[in-house]
Amino acid sequence: MSSPIFSLLQLDRDDKQPVYLQLANQLMGFIRTGPLHAGQRLPSSREMAEKLQLHRKTVVRAYDELLAQGWLESHTGSGTFVARHLPKTELQTLTANAEATFNPLRTAGFSFTVPEHLNRPVMKAYSQLHLDDGFPDARLAPLDELTRNYRSQLLNGNPYVRLGYGDTTGASRLRQELSEYLNETRGLNTTAENILIVRGTIMGFFLVATGLVSKGDHVVSASMSWAGAAANFRQAGAQLHTVPVDEYGMDTDALERICQQKKVRMVYVTPHHHYPTTVVLRADRRLQLLRLSEKYGFIIFEDDYDYDFHYLSKPLAPLASADKAGMVMYGGSFTKAISPAFRVGYLVGSENVINYLAKLRRIVDRQGDLMLENAFAALLQSGVIHRHLRKSLRLYRERRDIFCELLRSELGNDVHFQVPVGGLAVWTGFDPRINLKTLAEKALQQGLYFYDGHTFDGPGVKLNHTRLGFASSNPSELEQAVGILRKIISQS
Structure with missing residues (x-):
């Protein structure tokens, strides 16, 4: 084995992966990419151990692993070789930058098409405050x-x-x-x-x-x-x-x-x-x-x-x-x-x-x-679910009423809506001068999440509406949320 290949072996004794597996995987990589080719003789386990300053048993375990997987073959009295049945590979330049710019962990080697209808936003609200799509309050769950x-x-x-x-x-x-x-x-x-x-x-x-x-x-x-x-x-x-x-x-x-x-x-x-x-x-x-x-x-x-x-x-x-x-x-x-x-x-x-x-x-x-x-x-x-639903219904009705009153008193003519007879969100329209996408971005910067509603728009029609969920927030949180919206709108 030539010295350039030795120089490319990088073993980290502090890594979670055992050293013998690191060695086996790197030798396997050399066989795949070309520095090692079918039929090539490897150094003896003693020589490899001395060169890499490892215990001989570590090298033996690495060789045994590759023998078991079919990457290597052993001939008594002759030594250990790269398996002859493997296809030949073209020798690659041995440099510190041997890895290609292509990253298969990020990009597949085959082509495929992602249909446009699958490109939908995934709502993941991690902000402290949220007027979501109409989610329940998980704090009430039994x-x-x-x-x-x-x-x-x-x-x-x-x-x-x-x-x-x-x-x-x-x-x-x-x-x-x-x-x-x-x-x-x-x-x-x-x-x-x-x-x-x-x-x-x-x-x-x-x-x-x-x-x-x-x-x-x-x-x-x-x-x-x-x-x-x-x-x-x-x-x-x-x-x-x-x-x-x-x-x-x-x-x-x-x-x-x-x-x-x-x-x-x-x-x-x-x-x-x-x-x-x-x-x-x-x-x-x-x-x-x-x-x-x-x-x-x-x-x-x-x-x-x-x-x-x-x-x-x-x-x-x-x-x-x-x-x-x-x-x-x-x-x-x-x-x-x-x-x-x-x-x-x-x-x-x-x-x-x-x-x-x-x-x-x-x-x-x-x-x-x-x-x-x-x-x-x-x-x-x-009957736990029955009781939970009765309790939730009462609380959500209270939150709906509080939220709708906050929208009226704090946002006034900037919004319009009908008090919903059911559900966990209010279908809310905003004044045309208010850009919902910008409003949502500024609100998120202040710890409030709500959806900008753009997918509710039709072809050539901008509704400027969105769903503002009230059920997942208590009265104090609803007051803070509407306060943030009022502040942003008043400063626009």
Whole structure:
């Protein structure tokens, strides 16, 4: 072995990786890049140890590692050689800068295209204050009860069963408890066989879009809608159409006009509190939507993301509760009820569809977190979630009222909004002279996060609206947040 190669070996005795592995990996690198070539004889372990000032056993372990992996071969009486079956490599210049400028850890060697619909901002608010998209206050979550239930799932019962593989449809106990819960609170008529447990609504939506929508299918949503839905439809290759939204929700007459011209496969709707505007789909339009579904044969995906938080009266029953034709897929989760960190959601539909989607789910996620699912089942069975929701509803109503009053008194004519009848955010419009992107950037510099709302704008239309979430902040935090907005706006 020539001395330049010795000079390139850099062994760090303080590194966490054992020295023999460092040596083995660097020799392997030399074989790959060319300084060492197929059939070349290596120094004896004694010579290598003396040259590198290592214990001979260290070199022997490095050689044994490379022999086991097939990089080297040993011939009794002749020594150790680079394996002859390896392809020849072109010798590279031995310099301290032997590494190429190309970094495979950052850039793949093959080409691929990232579809534009996947380029969506990921909301990660780490600031002390936040007027988010409408998240719950995780400080209210029943974590003590959840912790006890999770621990119980880990320790009690048959370990082979509880720690092994389970049903791809989800923990049977949670499906049963959830069926009873949805039947009681939402007027559904389900059994456990009608429910598929998923890791949040977004996973359920992916399964529905992938499994029930084909390339070229026509899909309809509101003109302003959740970007995640549109992204899933586009990923499935669907042709996406939109209909207007007014103070009564989705325009179902406009929907029928599309149905008269196109064979619509699916309609995505958030009828209880339309996202992002929070308006409720009026009763007559609900009935018409179900009628149109039967008449034109399209699937309704009902995303009921915050059913539990309705402040003026009893929440309207979901479309799924009045579905007599099996046309509605109903999705929800515990994200808004408990916390986004706990990825437990559900799809509700006809048994044959649920069985099909469970098979589809299996190829991307064998099963969910059975421990967590059974822990949530215990929360439902014991009534903890019911009590938590009653408490949260009262607190969130108070926070909504406080926040709306702060917007009126502190920001005055700079904003306009309707007090939402439900949900965890206020759909807020700002005076056209206020640049929301600039406002959001300046607010973040002062420790307040809110979304600038640019994805709610349509082609050639700048709404200058955004969702300001109030539920995750207590009254003091809401006052501080609005105070920051007032200060920035007044200085503009």
